[in-house]
Amino acid sequence: MSEKTSGSNVSIDNIYKLDGRVPVAKAIPFGLQHVMAMFVANLAPILLVCGASKLLGSDAGKIGGVELARIMQSAMFIAGLGTLVQLYPVWKIGSRLPVVMGVSFTFVQALGYIGTNFNYQTAIGAIIVGGCVEGCLGLTYKYWKKIVSPIVSACVVTTIGFSLLAVGAKSFGGGYVDDFGAPKYMLVGLITLVSCIAFSSLAKGFWKQLNVMFGLIVGYIISLIFGIVDFSHFTGTINTVGFIALPRVLPYKPIFNPGAILSVVLIFLVSAAETIGDTTAVVAGGLDRDITEKEVSGSLACDGFLSAVSGVFGCMPITSFSQNVGLIAMTKVVNRFTIMFGALILILAGIFPPVGAFFSTLPEPVLGGCxxxxxxxxxxxxxxxIGKCGFTQRNTIIAALSISIGIGFTQTLGIFDYFPKVIGDIFAGNSVAGVFVLSMLLNFVLPKNMDVKKLVGMR
Structure with a gap:
């Protein structure tokens, strides 16, 4: 039976509907579940890029200590702001879909190179320009939408899933630790995974959709028992940033280098492909329908312009988070009001650093298990x-060739060594980029009415 408040349309059943109100006490844990699923991954790209970048005008050169803590604070704030705009659009910016935003891994290699060979301020300048380019592409999506056909989107979504399998396995085994794969990590990951499955199987009604939250809590408790929860970052953040701190606007003066801007703009095109794939997957997996032109346009515009805003706050680009796409596909919880609480939690984590610091203590095996x-x-x-597109000869060739080359080449070391460096930077570590480009090219050059007889010479 639906749980409703008298004289209103508030109902727990609305968690499976895009619109409608859910009781706040029930909505908060669902929103929190989305935050916990992506929190550490939202901060990881910051650590990787800042660890390799130098800061112009800094005595220490490298980014660390208070500066790093403040950039991570901005990352939480901008992720929440971006998610809020996706849920409740501003003008044409935002998709009005349950898309959760976070700092993108796609840019790590390019921004790390710029931060090392130039400086972090040059990376910030490229982010601001590149974000505006993608945002404008989003607003003009109707003029170039035919380039990205349904089979192209299907190939990109499939590849995003495949590319994340190694990420889940890496977390399951302990993440970036010296004793990766140690029994304690594997056991924590297994207990977390079994907890998620058991809760989903045994819980009744809407409660079963909180299986990830249950697994995270159980896994965290087991991690405390095993002694693999690291509280050093939690105490360090409080000591350096304090309990309350507003994100800084233009903490670093942007430097606009043409070469850096060009390379980052190319990566933004790849990020746009991932956003199209993620947004399409949210609609297909959560709402069981095809995505609309307006939704793609708004999603891309938010992805781009909010990335530019992220640069203004001294942070890296943000994009749709595939972790949360998977969560929506698994739970079917698509209610915007519910996921809004996840966005608000992220914003609060950006204003109250200890909140974010606590979430960052979630151990990797717990995240891997979930x-x-x-x-x-x-x-x-x-x-x-892909199945809905139809297994025609044409679609089969597009999917098979783009996925096999796009994924296969990223798993083969040295295959891009004789290509220009910019090609290797874009494609060597990003299977989604290769699949996107190949599937688009094949979709463009292969005949629309292609069939078996034409392929074998009309035998």
Whole structure:
């Protein structure tokens, strides 16, 4: 039976509907579940890029200490702001879909190179320009939408799922630790995974959709028992930033270098492909329908312009988070009001650093145990999308060739060594980029009415 408040349309059943109100006490844990699923991954790109970048005008040269803590604070704030705009658009910016935003891994290699060989301020300048370019592409999507056909989107979604499987496995085994794969990490990951599955199987009604939250709590408790929860960052953040701190606007003066801007703009095009794939997967997996032109346009505009805003706050670009796409596909919880609480939690974490610091203590094996199933659901959603496109000779060639080359080449070391460096930077570590470009090219050059007889010479 629906749980409703008298004289209103507030109902727990609305968690499966895009619009409608859900009781606040029930909405908060669902929103929190989305935050916990992506929190550490939202901060990881910052650590990687800042660890390699030098800061112009800094005595220490490298970014660390208070500066790093403040950039991570901005990352939480901008992720929440971006998610809020996706849920409740501003003008044409935002998709009005349950898309959760976070700092993008796609830019790590390019921004790390710029931060090392130039400086972090040059990276910020490139982010601001590149974000505006993608945002404008989003607003003009109707003029170039035919380039990205349904089979192209299906290939991209499938590849996003495949590319995340290794991420889930890496977390399951302990993440970036010296004793990766140690029994304690594997056991924590397994207990977390089993907890998620057991709760989903045994819980009744809407409660079963909180299986990831339950797994995270159980896994965290087991991690405390095993002594693998690291509280050093929690105490360090409080000591350096304090309990309350507003994100800084233009903490670093942007430097606009043409070469850096060009390379980052190219990566923004790849990020746009991932956003199209993620947004399409949210609609297909959560709402069981095709995505609209307006939704893609708003999603891309938010992805781009909010990335530019992120640069203004001294932070890296943000994009749609595939972890949360998998969560939506698995739970079918798509209510915007519910996920809004996740956005608000992220914003609060950006204003109250200890909140974010606590979430960052979630151990990698716990995240791996929860996300490994979610990532698999993205693969299944992509396959389902390919099936809906139809297994014609043309679609089969597009999917088979783009996925095999796009994924296969990223797993083969040295295959891009004789290509220009910019090609290697874009494609060597990003299978989604290769699949996107190849599937688009094949979709453009292969005949629309292609069939078996034409392929074999009309035998």
């Amino acid at each position: 996300t490994i199933v979610m990532f698999g659901t993205i693969v299944v959603s992509g396959m389902d999308m």
